[in-house]
Amino acid sequence: MTDRIAPLASRPAWKALQQHAETIRPQQLRDLFKTDPARGTRFTAQACGLFLDYSKNRITDETLALLIELAKQSGLRQHAEAMFTGQKINTTENRAVLHVALRAPRSESIMVDGEDVVPEVHKVLDKMSAFSDKIRSGAWLGYTGKPIKNIVNIGIGGSDLGPVMAYEALRHYSHRDLTFRFVSNVDGTDFAEAVRDLDPEETLFLVASKTFTTLETMTNAHSARTWTLAKLKQTESIARHFVALSTNTKLVSEFGIDTANMFGFWDWVGGRYSMDSAIGLSTMIAIGPDNFRAMLAGFHEMDVHFRTTPLENNLPALLGLLTVWYTDFFDAQTVAILPYEQYLKRFPAYLQQLTMESNGKHVTLDGEQVVTQTGPIYWGEPGTNGQHSFYQLIHQGTRLIPCDFIGFYKTLNPLGRHHDILMANVFAQAEALAFGKTADEVRAEGVPEALVPHKVFEGNRPSNTLLAEHLTPHTLGALIALYEHSVFTQGVIWSIDSFDQWGVELGKVLATKILSEIENPAELESPTAPTKGHDTSTTNLINLYRATK
Numbered sequence: 001m002t003d004r005i006a007p008l009a010s011r012p013a014w015k016a017l018q019q020h021a022e023t024i025r026p027q028q029l030r031d032l033f034k035t036d037p038a039r040g041t042r043f044t045a046q047a048c049g050l051f052l053d054y055s056k057n058r059i060t061d062e063t064l065a066l067l068i069e070l071a072k073q074s075g076l077r078q079h080a081e082a083m084f085t086g087q088k089i090n091t092t093e094n095r096a097v098l099h100v101a102l103r104a105p106r107s108e109s110i111m112v113d114g115e116d117v118v119p120e121v122h123k124v125l126d127k128m129s130a131f132s133d134k135i136r137s138g139a140w141l142g143y144t145g146k147p148i149k150n151i152v153n154i155g156i157g158g159s160d161l162g163p164v165m166a167y168e169a170l171r172h173y174s175h176r177d178l179t180f181r182f183v184s185n186v187d188g189t190d191f192a193e194a195v196r197d198l199d200p201e202e203t204l205f206l207v208a209s210k211t212f213t214t215l216e217t218m219t220n221a222h223s224a225r226t227w228t229l230a231k232l233k234q235t236e237s238i239a240r241h242f243v244a245l246s247t248n249t250k251l252v253s254e255f256g257i258d259t260a261n262m263f264g265f266w267d268w269v270g271g272r273y274s275m276d277s278a279i280g281l282s283t284m285i286a287i288g289p290d291n292f293r294a295m296l297a298g299f300h301e302m303d304v305h306f307r308t309t310p311l312e313n314n315l316p317a318l319l320g321l322l323t324v325w326y327t328d329f330f331d332a333q334t335v336a337i338l339p340y341e342q343y344l345k346r347f348p349a350y351l352q353q354l355t356m357e358s359n360g361k362h363v364t365l366d367g368e369q370v371v372t373q374t375g376p377i378y379w380g381e382p383g384t385n386g387q388h389s390f391y392q393l394i395h396q397g398t399r400l401i402p403c404d405f406i407g408f409y410k411t412l413n414p415l416g417r418h419h420d421i422l423m424a425n426v427f428a429q430a431e432a433l434a435f436g437k438t439a440d441e442v443r444a445e446g447v448p449e450a451l452v453p454h455k456v457f458e459g460n461r462p463s464n465t466l467l468a469e470h471l472t473p474h475t476l477g478a479l480i481a482l483y484e485h486s487v488f489t490q491g492v493i494w495s496i497d498s499f500d501q502w503g504v505e506l507g508k509v510l511a512t513k514i515l516s517e518i519e520n521p522a523e524l525e526s527p528t529a530p531t532k533g534h535d536t537s538t539t540n541l542i543n544l545y546r547a548t549k
């Protein structure tokens, strides 16, 4: 295990940063660029096909040196090694954290409990490849002999957000004769709308659930079973129309799915880190095994970069440290993810789970209350759409919102001037946020004095700009791994467990209890009495609902 690390507040670099922040807060990016024009090219780094410009951050060389020192004093390297070598760093669940093994080349070896997991990973990948090829070529036939045309992934959280995001992101590379749908919500509308124009004879369901017990997913999977049997009648048809992506062989087989068509993974893959495991089967069917492996290669390249590159040039470490900087020294509550690439429309939603489920923690690994803010709120939308809605608040509101702009030199859909217009907007937004417009500049435009305050842009609003050649499976893999390891870096600084998610539990337990009270009304008594342990408000709400049934 890693050496004992001092609590955050007593790490010397932390204390130094507290003092240093006092001197940085009043400084303007405008002035920082004026006195040090070289920062525009110096505060950049590149790796794995990604170029990061982090010069428009409220930092100096000293800030950077202190943040890197903080990473060292927090044991970032040792913690990363512990992860990469299969140690059980998810201590509250006593599990290894080995999503990095999912993209390790065949030649590597990673031991968990005395067993090399890499051959197992490749065995599943090979099985997924063979299956994907059968679906893509039309060789896999449904129960009535028709080839599969529709693939419906049923899963939620980590078993949904990654697959949807990757499908949308890589749609350009997808098999266009196949239709892909994703059902996650237990709201019956999600399922109903997903299948309303599909024919069960040509539809394959991928039931994606690590545990195969998740209420939403199992409810949807059972409705899918009923929907299929309504047309195909015979229970044997289930084996031709359902496959499982899961770690739970027993429950998969009880559902009626042939375990030969179960694609497994392991307890050391967290849900939100699982899109490159068997959970990614929909992605592989869409883009084909070769493209899927190219995506894994992109992930792996970023893994190697994170593990071996000095922190000064280490993209995930820099991104993570800058997030800590604003979260803890500038009171920033959120980070905006702004991809200028329509295919990345679900990327902010995907990152929301990755970052917020990972670092939304209030105690350290030792169970002590943290003494700083932890995980910020991640949110965002693709540009340029966001510019016409929420950017106003980022430009002229009272909050500091660090932004990550993501853009590509080339578009996958060249169309007249579109791409130049799109990219001009990326650069313009980052520039406007950083440098704003002073009252004098506004006056010089002849703006009447009464309007001057309204037209002033304070500027000094930080952003990163990430650029890549064009959106490929490889780039997507590298981009996701970049954020995975940025989250890891933040978690190490805060000394929290980025890999558990106990906060999801309470709501699930209460929902199960309330469901039984809804379905068995005798269980809940007077609308005013806090029976069954509920408060009067909850009791009243349940009774209002029950009265409508």
Ligand code: G6Q
Pocket (backbone or CB within 6 Å): 156, 157, 158, 159, 208, 209, 210, 211, 212, 213, 214, 217, 270, 271, 272, 273, 357, 501
């Ligand atoms: C992710 C979480 C959570 C999980 C879902 C689905 O890290 O653990 O989002 O992925 O609750 O779980 P199953 O895959 O077990 O259905």
